[in-house]
Amino acid sequence: MTGTPSTQTMGSTVTEGGSMSATDTDTGGSNSATMTGVPTTGTPTGTTTTTTGDPTETSTGDSTTEGVQTSTTTTTGPQVPMCGNGLLEMGEECDDGNVIDKDACSNACTKVPCEEQEGVGELLSYIWIANSTQNTVSKINTFTGVEEGRYYVEGGSPSRTSVNLLGDVAVSSRDPGGVTKIAARKIDCVDLNGNGMIDTSTGPNNILPLGTDECVLWRKPIPSPGYTYGARATAWEGTKPDPDTCQYPQPRLWFGWMDAQNTAHIERVDGTTGATLDTVLFPNWGPGYSPYGGAVNADGDFFVTGLSTQPAIMVDAETLAVTNFGVPQGCKYGMTLDKNGNIWNGGCNDNSVYLYDMQTQAWSNIGNAGGSRVNGMMADGAGNVWGAGSSPCRLVHIDADSKTYVNNNIPIPGCSNPWGVSIDIEGFVWVVDMSANVAFKIDPVTYQTVLTVTGLVGPYTYSDMTGAALNAQINPQ
Numbered sequence: 001m002t003g004t005p006s007t008q009t010m011g012s013t014v015t016e017g018g019s020m021s022a023t024d025t026d027t028g029g030s031n032s033a034t035m036t037g038v039p040t041t042g043t044p045t046g047t048t049t050t051t052t053g054d055p056t057e058t059s060t061g062d063s064t065t066e067g068v069q070t071s072t073t074t075t076t077g078p079q080v081p082m083c084g085n086g087l088l089e090m091g092e093e094c095d096d097g098n099v100i101d102k103d104a105c106s107n108a109c110t111k112v113p114c115e116e117q118e119g120v121g122e123l124l125s126y127i128w129i130a131n132s133t134q135n136t137v138s139k140i141n142t143f144t145g146v147e148e149g150r151y152y153v154e155g156g157s158p159s160r161t162s163v164n165l166l167g168d169v170a171v172s173s174r175d176p177g178g179v180t181k182i183a184a185r186k187i188d189c190v191d192l193n194g195n196g197m198i199d200t201s202t203g204p205n206n207i208l209p210l211g212t213d214e215c216v217l218w219r220k221p222i223p224s225p226g227y228t229y230g231a232r233a234t235a236w237e238g239t240k241p242d243p244d245t246c247q248y249p250q251p252r253l254w255f256g257w258m259d260a261q262n263t264a265h266i267e268r269v270d271g272t273t274g275a276t277l278d279t280v281l282f283p284n285w286g287p288g289y290s291p292y293g294g295a296v297n298a299d300g301d302f303f304v305t306g307l308s309t310q311p312a313i314m315v316d317a318e319t320l321a322v323t324n325f326g327v328p329q330g331c332k333y334g335m336t337l338d339k340n341g342n343i344w345n346g347g348c349n350d351n352s353v354y355l356y357d358m359q360t361q362a363w364s365n366i367g368n369a370g371g372s373r374v375n376g377m378m379a380d381g382a383g384n385v386w387g388a389g390s391s392p393c394r395l396v397h398i399d400a401d402s403k404t405y406v407n408n409n410i411p412i413p414g415c416s417n418p419w420g421v422s423i424d425i426e427g428f429v430w431v432v433d434m435s436a437n438v439a440f441k442i443d444p445v446t447y448q449t450v451l452t453v454t455g456l457v458g459p460y461t462y463s464d465m466t467g468a469a470l471n472a473q474i475n476p477q
Contacts, residue, residue, distance in 0.1 A: 376462025
C-alpha cells in the first residue's frame with residue numbers, strides 16, 4: 001500500500017503532506033503505531049528442490065531475518081516441476097482418478113480452490129475475548145476450549161476484538177484509547193530479541209509484560225480524551241487469496257473513536273504497520289459514546305452504529321463517502337451484518353431487536369425478543385442471526401431471510417450476565433458472560449452447551465471475535 005494518508009469530513013477530502021509511515025499525524029492528534037516487527041502473511045517462503053529417485057534430504061530449518069521468517073529445504077539432483085498450484089507432484093493421483101503426466105502437468109488435475117485447502121480452519125480456530133478489567137485479551141482454541149495465550153494490550157479497558165482471515169486479531173481499548181494487533185500463529189510472530197525463538201504467552205498464567213510478547217505485532221495509542229470517547233467500533237476488511245499461491249494480501253483495519261468536540265473519527269490503518277491511511281470525520285456524533293459497533297461487508301465498506309440515538313452510517317471503502325441510515329425508534333446496542341447486507345441491532349432499553357433493511361431502506365422492530373435487552377449480535381453464513389439476551393440470560397435465534405424469531409428464549413444453564421455472541425469456524429455459537437467470567441460454546445441445532453471456558457476476568461466483548469462473520473461475508477455459503 002503506497003500513497004498519502006487522507007482525512008475526509010462528510011465527503012470532502014483533505015490531503016495531508018508526507019508519505020505513509022508508521023508515524024502519522026492528522027487533525028485528531030498523534031496517530032503513531034509502535035511496530036514490534038513486520039509479520040509474514042501465510043506460510044513461510046522458501047525454495048524446494050526435489051530429485052528423481054531417492055535423494056538424501058538436508059534441511060536448514062527455520063530462520064528469522066528482520067522479522068520475516070523463511071524456511072529452506074534443499075536436496076541434490078535435478079529439479080522436478082510441481083503441478084498446478086503446487087498441491088500435487090508428478091505421479092500423484094487426482095481426485096478424479098487421473099494421474100499427473102509430466103507432459104501435461106498444469107492440465108492434469110483440477111486445481112483445489114483455496115477455501116477448500118487445509119489450513120483455513122486452523123487460521124480461524126480461535127476466539128479472542130477481552131478481559132476488560134485486566135487490560136488483556138485471551139486467545140482460546142474453539143475446538144478444545146483451551147486458552148493458549150493471554151496478552152496485555154495498548155491502553156485500558158479493552159472491549160472490541162476483530163479477527164481477520166489470516167487469524168490476526170485487533171483489540172480496541174476505551175480508556176486510555178488504543179488499538180493492538182496480535183498474531184495467532186508463531187510463524188507470523190517476530191523474534192525481537194534475536195534469541196532464536198518466539199517469546200510469547202502460553203496461557204492465562206503466563207502474561208508477558210507489555211511490549212515484550214513477540215506475537216504482539218504493533219500497538220497504536222489513540223488520543224481520545226476519556227472513557228466514553230475511546231476506540232470501540234472495530235473491523236478488519238476482508239481479502240481474498242491469490243488464486244495461484246493462495247496467499248492472502250495483508251488487510252486494512254477500520255476503527256472509530258471520538259474527540260472532545262464530539263466529532264467521530266473513523267480511521268482506516270495499514271494492517272502491517274498500524275499507520276493511519278484515511279480518516280473520515282463525522283461532526284456532532286456526540287454527546288454520548290464514540291462509534292459503538294462496527295462490521296465490514298464483502299466490498300470493504302465499514303458499517304458503524306452508534307449507541308441509543310446516534311445514527312448508523314456506512315463509509316464507502318473506495319470513495320470514503322458517508323451514507324447515513326438514520327436512527328430507529330429505540331436504543332441500539334450490539335450490531336452485525338447479515339448475508340443480505342442488512343444491519344441488525346440489539347435493543348438496549350427494551351425487549352426489541354432492530355433491523356435496517358437495505359431493500360426497503362427503512363428501520364423496523366421485529367418484535368418481542370423474549371426478555372429484556374439484547375446485547376451482542378452476530379450473523380452466521382447459514383442465514384441465522386444470534387443475540388445474547390439478558391434478564392433472563394438467554395440466546396436469541398433469528399432467521400435472517402424471514403426476519404422472524406426461530407427461538408427468542410434459549411436458556412443457557414449457568415449463565416448470569418451474557419454480553420457478547422460470536423460464531424466459530426464450525427458454526428457453533430459462543431456467548432461471553434461478563435459476570436460469571438465464562439464463555440459458553442453452544443450447538444446451533446440442539447441449543448445444548450457443549451463446552452464452557454472459565455477463568456476469564458471481566459470479559460466484555462461483543463464483536464466478530466472469531467473472524468467467522470467476516471468469512472461469511474467474503475466466502476458466503
